Amino acid sequence: MSAENLAVADEQVTREVATLFPRCLELRYTNDLDLFGQVFDPGAHLYGLNDGDVVVWPASHYRQILTERQSPKSLGAQRKDEFLHIDVASDTRPLPR
Numbered sequence: 001m002s003a004e005n006l007a008v009a010d011e012q013v014t015r016e017v018a019t020l021f022p023r024c025l026e027l028r029y030t031n032d033l034d035l036f037g038q039v040f041d042p043g044a045h046l047y048g049l050n051d052g053d054v055v056v057w058p059a060s061h062y063r064q065i066l067t068e069r070q071s072p073k074s075l076g077a078q079r080k081d082e083f084l085h086i087d088v089a090s091d092t093r094p095l096p097r
Contacts, residue, residue: 018083025081031071036063 020039027035040059047056057065072079 021083022081027066029071029077029079030073031066031069033063033066036066 023035024039026032027039036059040062042059044059045056046059046062047054049055
């Protein structure tokens with residue numbers, strides 16, 4: 001793939017993530033499971049840290065967690081979202097920050 005084609009692909013991924021990321025933040029804040037299918041592909045996996053350990057959860061596990069927990073919104077948690085940058089590791093691995 002040429003440098004020009006890579007730049008176009010990066011721009012497309014960036015636009016798609018910029019549209020999707022606010023829905024992801026809304027889902028995490030409200031636990032509105034109607035948003036879940038708009039945010040996560042059924043085959044998606046979430047990677048993160050839990051008490052210093054790396055965890056890998058299938059989307060279905062994360063959905064269950066959201067089902068069982070109180071949402072930050074319902075607990076009166078303050079919300080301050082910032083969307084700073086997207087690193088595009090590949091056309092299937094954007095990393096919003």
